[in-house]
Amino acid sequence: xxxxxxxxxxxxxxxxxxxxxxxxxxxxxxxxxxxxxxxxxxxxxxxxxxxxxxxxxxxxxxxxxxxxxxxxxxxxxxxxxxxxxxxxxxxxxxxxxxxxxxxxxxxxxxxxxxxxxxxxxxxxxxxxxxxxxxxxxxxxxxxxxxxxxxxxxxxxxxxxxxxxxxxxxxxxxxxxxxxxxxxxxxxxxxxxxxxxxxxxxxxxxxxxxxxxxxxxxxxxxxxxxxxxxxxxxxxxxxxxxxxxxxxxxxxxxxxxxxxxxxxxxxxxxxxxxxxxxxxxxxxxxxxxxxxxxxxxxxxxxxxxxxxxxxxxxxxxxxxxxxxxxxxxxxx
Amino acid sequence: xxxxxxxxxxxxxxxxxxxxxxxxxxxxxxxxxxxxxxxxxxxxxxxxxxxxxxxxxxxxxxxxxxxxxxxxxxxxxxxxxxxxxxxxxxxxxxxxxxxxxxxxxxxxxxxxxxxxxxxxxxxxxxxxxxxxxxxxxxxxxxxxxxxxxxxxxxxxxxxxxxxxxxxxxxxxxxxxxxxxxxxxxxxxxxxxxxxxxxxxxxxxxxxxxxxxxxxxxxxxxxxxxxxxxxxxxxxxxxxxxxxxxxxxxxxxxxxxxxxxxxxxxxxxxxxxxxxxxxxxxxxxxxxxxxxxxxxxxxxxxxxxxxxxxxxxxxxxxxxxxxxxxxxx
Amino acid sequence: xxxxxxxxxxxxxxxxxxxxxxxxxxxxxxxxxxxxxxxxxxxxxxxxxxxxxxxxxxxxxxxxxxxxxxxxxxxxxxxxxxxxxxxxxxxxxxxxxxxxxxxxxxxxxxxxxxxxxxxxxxxxxxxxxxxxxxxxxxxxxxxxxxxxxxxxxxxxxxxxxxxxxxxxxxxxxxxxxxxxxxxxxxxxxxxxxxxxxxxxxxxxxxxxxxxxxxxxxxxxxxxxxxxxxxxxxxxxxxxxxxxxxxxxxxxxxxxxxxxxxxxxxxxxxxxxxxxxxxxxxxxxxxxxxxxxxxxxxxxxxxxxxxxxxxxxxxxxxxxxxxxxxx
Numbered sequence: 001x002x003x004x005x006x007x008x009x010x011x012x013x014x015x016x017x018x019x020x021x022x023x024x025x026x027x028x029x030x031x032x033x034x035x036x037x038x039x040x041x042x043x044x045x046x047x048x049x050x051x052x053x054x055x056x057x058x059x060x061x062x063x064x065x066x067x068x069x070x071x072x073x074x075x076x077x078x079x080x081x082x083x084x085x086x087x088x089x090x091x092x093x094x095x096x097x098x099x100x101x102x103x104x105x106x107x108x109x110x111x112x113x114x115x116x117x118x119x120x121x122x123x124x125x126x127x128x129x130x131x132x133x134x135x136x137x138x139x140x141x142x143x144x145x146x147x148x149x150x151x152x153x154x155x156x157x158x159x160x161x162x163x164x165x166x167x168x169x170x171x172x173x174x175x176x177x178x179x180x181x182x183x184x185x186x187x188x189x190x191x192x193x194x195x196x197x198x199x200x201x202x203x204x205x206x207x208x209x210x211x212x213x214x215x216x217x218x219x220x221x222x223x224x225x226x227x228x229x230x231x232x233x234x235x236x237x238x239x240x241x242x243x244x245x246x247x248x249x250x251x252x253x254x255x256x257x258x259x260x261x262x263x264x265x266x267x268x269x270x271x272x273x274x275x276x277x278x279x280x281x282x283x284x285x286x287x288x289x290x291x292x293x294x295x296x297x298x299x300x301x302x303x304x305x306x307x308x309x310x311x312x313x314x315x316x317x318x319x320x321x322x323x324x325x326x327x328x329x330x331x
Numbered sequence: 332x333x334x335x336x337x338x339x340x341x342x343x344x345x346x347x348x349x350x351x352x353x354x355x356x357x358x359x360x361x362x363x364x365x366x367x368x369x370x371x372x373x374x375x376x377x378x379x380x381x382x383x384x385x386x387x388x389x390x391x392x393x394x395x396x397x398x399x400x401x402x403x404x405x406x407x408x409x410x411x412x413x414x415x416x417x418x419x420x421x422x423x424x425x426x427x428x429x430x431x432x433x434x435x436x437x438x439x440x441x442x443x444x445x446x447x448x449x450x451x452x453x454x455x456x457x458x459x460x461x462x463x464x465x466x467x468x469x470x471x472x473x474x475x476x477x478x479x480x481x482x483x484x485x486x487x488x489x490x491x492x493x494x495x496x497x498x499x500x501x502x503x504x505x506x507x508x509x510x511x512x513x514x515x516x517x518x519x520x521x522x523x524x525x526x527x528x529x530x531x532x533x534x535x536x537x538x539x540x541x542x543x544x545x546x547x548x549x550x551x552x553x554x555x556x557x558x559x560x561x562x563x564x565x566x567x568x569x570x571x572x573x574x575x576x577x578x579x580x581x582x583x584x585x586x587x588x589x590x591x592x593x594x595x596x597x598x599x600x601x602x603x604x605x606x607x608x609x610x611x612x613x614x615x616x617x618x619x620x621x622x623x624x625x626x627x628x629x630x631x632x633x634x635x636x637x638x639x640x641x642x643x644x645x646x647x648x649x650x651x652x653x654x655x656x657x658x659x
Numbered sequence: 660x661x662x663x664x665x666x667x668x669x670x671x672x673x674x675x676x677x678x679x680x681x682x683x684x685x686x687x688x689x690x691x692x693x694x695x696x697x698x699x700x701x702x703x704x705x706x707x708x709x710x711x712x713x714x715x716x717x718x719x720x721x722x723x724x725x726x727x728x729x730x731x732x733x734x735x736x737x738x739x740x741x742x743x744x745x746x747x748x749x750x751x752x753x754x755x756x757x758x759x760x761x762x763x764x765x766x767x768x769x770x771x772x773x774x775x776x777x778x779x780x781x782x783x784x785x786x787x788x789x790x791x792x793x794x795x796x797x798x799x800x801x802x803x804x805x806x807x808x809x810x811x812x813x814x815x816x817x818x819x820x821x822x823x824x825x826x827x828x829x830x831x832x833x834x835x836x837x838x839x840x841x842x843x844x845x846x847x848x849x850x851x852x853x854x855x856x857x858x859x860x861x862x863x864x865x866x867x868x869x870x871x872x873x874x875x876x877x878x879x880x881x882x883x884x885x886x887x888x889x890x891x892x893x894x895x896x897x898x899x900x901x902x903x904x905x906x907x908x909x910x911x912x913x914x915x916x917x918x919x920x921x922x923x924x925x926x927x928x929x930x931x932x933x934x935x936x937x938x939x940x941x942x943x944x945x946x947x948x949x950x951x952x953x954x955x956x957x958x959x960x961x962x963x964x965x966x967x968x969x970x971x972x973x974x975x976x977x978x979x980x981x982x983x984x985x
Contacts, residue, residue: 023468051467052467056494057493057494057497059493061486061490062456062459062491062493062494063494065459065460065487066460066463066494067456068456069445069457069458069459069460069461069462069464069474070464070467071460072445073464073465075468077460092453092487093456096450097454097456101446102655103654104438105427105428105431105438105653106428106429106431106653107653107656108439109440112656142654142655144655165657165658166655166656282806282810283807284806284807285805285806285832286805286832325832325834327830361710362710364668365667365668366667366729367666367667367668367729368729372668580667580673582669582705582706582707583703583704583706
């Protein structure tokens with residue numbers, strides 16, 4: 001048993017992969033001596049030097065573009081996008097260039113790079129530093145999207161991402177950087193497209209991505225006092241999505257709540273809920289409930305901000321209703 | 332000494348042939364489009380041949396280029412085969428991208444062409460990133476980033492030139508200034524002198540007559556050698572002209588440029604004619620010999636088109652192939 | 660040799676264009692780059708230049724005609740002689756065909772009328788948009804239930820309206836199915852018959868499986884009693900595995916009118932198996948020289964008198980397998 005923080009887990013993953021493969025380098029704003037605002041990459045520049053831990057000007061489209069070109073010609077860059085909100089700045093390079101190069105070239109070019117960024121509200125950072133934009137990139141064919149839900153997943157998924165031959169966007173929850181989890185000393189990888197069943201149950205399935213996994217686990221604790229049997233699933237990667245595990249659970253329990261911190265409209269909860277509705281319809285004993293972030297820009301005031309994200313109490317309340325055959329939404 | 336002249340003569344004739352090859356390719360492509368045999372749309376390089384050929388003849392196969400929506404010339408100049416290019420234009424399986432890219436996305440990585448790009452200015456990051464990779468790995472190749480005057484209005488250029496200058500990357504920014512940003516005169520969209528924009532980052536910048544392939548090649552040869560030694564980046568503005576409209580369907584264009592202007596460039600500043608006249612005056616080749624070169628290449632282009640027209644389309648099972656690369 | 664002049668693609672979204680005027684007439688000498696004709700699209704009017712020098716040998720499209728992109732407009736020949744004997748036909752297999760306007764599917768009037776009769780509504784527009792839905796969804800007042808509850812009710816042959824009649828609130832969930840005692844539409848009848856002749860038959864042919872014979876006898880008895888009615892026989896073993904054994908006719912699954920599940924209990928000490936479902940089930944057990952056959956069925960599917968006829972016929976065949984050969 002070795003408890004380390006999510007931040008340390010990410011740092012270890014990068015260091016291990018940089019030791020294994022000299023074509024891996026890290027590029028972004030203040031990734032070297034400063035170690036990023038969250039101090040995630042601290043110490044890497046001492047080991048690997050400024051040639052492989054590259055501080056850039058504040059030019060997200062520029063250094064993202066550089067990473068695409070470097071990846072296309074044999075490097076494996078890890079791009080640090082300081083806040084997930086800044087993904088909007090790199091959209092052309094990520095979605096028009098990186099995501100499409102392999103396809104448009106008929107398989108001749110490929111772009112093995114990782115965009116490391118974050119998501120998550122309730123850090124009192126207001127609307128431009130709090131968004132969870134993973135649904136946005138999940139919509140683009142050619143990109144893979146990983147959503148670690150603890151230090152263990154953060155390390156295993158990032159190592160897999162760095163070794164993947166495609167562009168991968170990995171979202172860490174910025175509120176979880178100091179959360180500790182048991183992370184093995186020995187090397188391990190977590191394959192993409194394999195969801196984790198964190199708790200087995202037969203009355204209701206809670207599907208939670210990233211930190212919403214913890215919300216689901218808390219909700220399950222509340223529900224266990226009421227003798228409601230809960231199954232918890234963490235998809236771990238959105239693209240590729242482990243549809244089989246999700247559908248099997250939906251068929252077993254007949255009741256599903258999908259919890260995700262992206263906006264609810266046209267979001268990850270909508271995608272997962274619709275796949276269940278399409279492919280496990282006849283097993284459903286209740287509507288699939290979506291619980292995403294409220295469809296408002298993230299407000300600053302703590303009182304308001306806390307209203308916008310799904311909470312364990314709300315998840316438990318909805319689970320209680322659907323298990324009892326009560327309506328969550330009016331007929 | 333005699334051997335040197337001989338070598339140079341070969342190189343001059345190669346440049347002539349390459350320019351003719353681009354012109355023949357574009358003539359055939361234009362005809363395919365007008366005959367409605369080609370899906371989509373395309374942008375003709377005719378008139379700008381000396382830019383692509385002058386620069387690419389200064390590069391080795393290992394050197395990289397990034398190209399633009401007006402990219403057929405770069406592709407031919409960097410060594411691509413006409414058959415595979417026509418196949419790509421027609422969406423055929425044997426195309427450079429198995430028919431998935433089309434005119435605006437031909438990539439030929441075996442010759443160092445990292446691909447045309449349908450986003451104006453979209454490849455500036457890629458070119459600079461390729462140069463960053465070369466520097467990090469200690470590779471000796473140089474990357475040339477082709478873009479038009481219109482693309483100088485994109486912010487990405489200034490972000491990547493800043494980093495290229497900070498880190499002395501082996502990249503050459505080649506601005507093909509054909510005077511028009513789509514359907515608008517460049518004077519109306521570009522403030523100040525384009526060269527000053529590069530100079531603001533401390534990047535050495537040159538202006539050259541883009542219709543004079545020998546002048547372009549001489550400058551490029553010098554800058555490529557210096558970039559290889561770590562003296563980059565460099566910026567070149569090449570003054571040139573496109574004979575066709577912005578795209579093939581842009582026929583009615585007198586509202587942004589006059590027919591007289593077009594005639595003047597075609598008659599007096601044609602890059603193929605300029606080099607041809609010089610080759611004859613220097614007695615490197617006769618008019619008849621040049622005619623034979625032109626006829627042979629036109630015939631080659633014709634054969635390539637016929638081949639592509641008859642080539643097969645991709646199998647429908649290719650539609651979801653190459654979205655992701657299988658990681659081994 | 661003739662060169663074909665075709666309607667060029669002039670805009671990104673253009674399918675057709677109008678030939679406004681010809682600047683040359685048949686027989687005229689043409690230089691490459693000469694304005695040849697004027698074209699009008701929905702966006703602009705423009706001159707199209709000749710791409711080839713020669714003589715305008717034939718004009719195929721009159722001024723003012725709107726033609727699709729790629730259509731042959733004229734021929735240019737190398738010499739001025741063949742202007743009246745060109746062999747080239749208009750058809751060009753390589754050009755992009757113009758697409759027929761998309762035809763709206765014709766509404767099925769019979770359904771629409773039926774809907775009107777049922778609902779008595781005067782809003783025709785609303786009805787026509789619904790006419791593609793299946794009738795069941797439009798007719799009765801829809802019972803609200805979860806998909807799982809509906810599927811289970813269907814398998815059990817249970818009418819969810821009975822839950823409504825019992826005063827249970829909708830939407831119904833799976834658990835609600837247990838809240839109303841099922842109506843006793845399900846019945847079982849037993850038959851005992853000698854197994855001697857059948858056992859002798861089995862002993863003679865070692866390769867024939869007992870279950871297969873049961874299936875064959877069942878199918879034959881069914882066909883004998885009900886003639887045209889198709890029966891699918893599913894054999895279920897005591898491990899719970901099921902597989903389709905036989906049908907009375909070569910039919911697609913859509914044609915199967917009835918399914919019977921056949922359970923062989925002869926190797927056990929169990930005497931009968933009855934199900935609470937409406938599906939037909941037939942169990943076979945054996946004690947020494949006697950078979951006990953139990954047919955469980957719903958009177959919604961099989962009338963009592965028919966069930967008696969069928970089981971009697973099956974019993975007769977088991978007792979005297981020669982009947983099976985006739």
